Amino acid sequence: MRPASIATALALAPWALCAEQQPLSNPAHRPSHAPAYRHELLGLHKSLVSIESVSGNENEVGNFLVGRLAERGYTVDLQFVAPMDGTPAGRERFNVLAWHGRRRPNPKVVVTSHMDVVPPHIRYGIEHGELSKDTVIRGRGSVDAKGSVATMVIALDQLLAAHKVNGDDVMLLFVVGEEVAGDGMRTFSDSLDGMNPPRRFEAVIFGEPTENKLACGHKGGLFCEVTARGVPGHSGYPWLGKSANELMVRAMARIVDADLGSTALFGNTTVNIGRFEGGVAANVIPEHASVKLAVRVAIGPEAEGARVVQRKIQAILDEIDGEAFTFHCTHGYGSVETNCDVPGFETVVVNYGTDIPNLKGDHTRYLYGPGTILVAHGARENLTVGDLETAVEGYQKLILHALKQ
DSSP states (O other): OOOOOHHHHHHHOTTGGGSOOOOSSOGGGOOTTSOTTHHHHHHHHHHHHHSOOBTTOOHHHHHHHHHHHHHTTOEEEEEEEOOOTTOOTTOOEEEEEEESSOSSOOOSEEEEEEOOBOSSOOOOEEOOSSOOTTOEEESTTTTTTHHHHHHHHHHHHHHHHTTOSOTTTEEEEEESOTTTTOHHHHHHHHHHHTSSSOOOOSEEEEEOOSTTOEEEEEOEEEEEEEEEEOBOEETTOGGGSBOHHHHHHHHHHHHHHSOOOEETTTEEOEEEEEEEEEOSOTTEEOSEEEEEEEEEEOOOOTTTHHHHHHHHHHHHHHHHOTTTEEEEEEEEEOOEEOOOOOTTOOEEEEOSOOSGGGSOSSOEEEEEOSSOTTTTTSTTOEEEHHHHHHHHHHHHHHHHHHHHO
16 A cells, blocks of 8 residues: 555645535534434535545545544545546545554454445535435435445544544545446455455445445446447348347347346346447448446356356357357456344345455455435435434444454
8 A cells, every 4th residue: 555644645635624514504403313423424424425526536535535534533544546537637546544543553344435426426405494314415426425435434433432442443445436447446455465464354344325224235247348240231232231230139139038147135137238339320231339238147156156147148149140249348246245144234135236346355244324226326316314324323333243243
C-alpha cells in the first residue's frame, strides 16, 4: 500500500473538514424516539450523496471521507488505484482505509463498501415536512452504496464512543470502482498478499442494499461480448448473403431460453442482453452484429460456476453456426455464499454482484445494508431516515457478533 499522512490527505481536500453538516431539523425539537446520532448521520449521508462520484471520478468523495474520518480521530491511509476511462487528468483514485489505534493495525474485522456510483449524478433531496423515520431521501448513491458508507461510519463511531470495541480490532475500507470492474477491491486484495506475512482477517462485513436483511449469498456473474460475422448483400436477395443480425437473433433466443443452471438457493441463471448492435441500413444484409451480455450465475462453485455457464453458451453458438461467432468474456464468478446465521436478522438472497469475490481469503463474509436494490441504478433511487437508522444498529450488531466468533 502507498500510505499518506493525515496532513497530506487533508491537503488534498482543504474544504473537507468544513463540508456541510448542518441539521436538517432543529435538534432541540428532535422527537424523543429519534436516536442521538440522527443529526450526524443525516449530515454525513447528505454530504456523501451531494458529491458526484461516478466510477472513475471518486477523488472528491474520497477526499471528503479522509477529512471526516481524520477529524474524528481515525488514522487514515490512502491506497492508490490506477486511473480508468473517465478519470479526470490529475485526479488520483484511491481506496480509503481508516482505524482507531496503532499506526500499523492488525484488524480482526473489516467493514467495507464502495464510494463510486453509476451515472448519471442525481442531486440530493429530502422530503419536506417534519423529520421522521418515514422521511424519504433521494439522490444518486443514497442507496447504492453511500447509505452503507454513512451508516458504517456512524455505527463504528458509536461503538468506539461506548468502548464496546477496541480501535485496533476494526478497520473501515471504502473502495473505488465496484460498479465497473472491482479494481479498487482487487487492488486491496493484492496488497494483502504482498505483506510479510500475508495479512488475513477473521471477518469482513460488506455493505450493499439488502433492505436491512442479512444476505445468505448472491448470484455470480459472467460479462461477455458476442460478435457475429456474415456476408453483406442486397436485402432483396437474402440467399446470396448471410445476415449477421439473423444469426445473432437466433443465438440470443436460444441462449435466453436455455437451462444454464439452477439451484434451490439462487434459482435460475438469467441472461440480460444489455446492448445489441448490427447492420448499416434496412436494405443491406448486415455483415456484423455484436451483443453485450450480463449473465447472473445461479450455480457454483464460486471459482468455477461462471466457466460452466460460459461453456454452455459457447456450445449454443457452435450449434447455430460453428464459424460465424466470436465469444469473449472479460470476467466472471459462480454463486457466492455468505454467512447469515446471526440472531436478530431477517435473511435474503440477492441477484446482483458485489465486491465479495474480489477480496481473497478464508474470512467469514457478511452482506448487509440499507435500502432496496430495486431502486438502485434508477432515476428514483431513495430510502428513508428509518432505513439508515436501522442500518446503524444492524452494523453494530454485526461488528460485535463478528468480533466474538
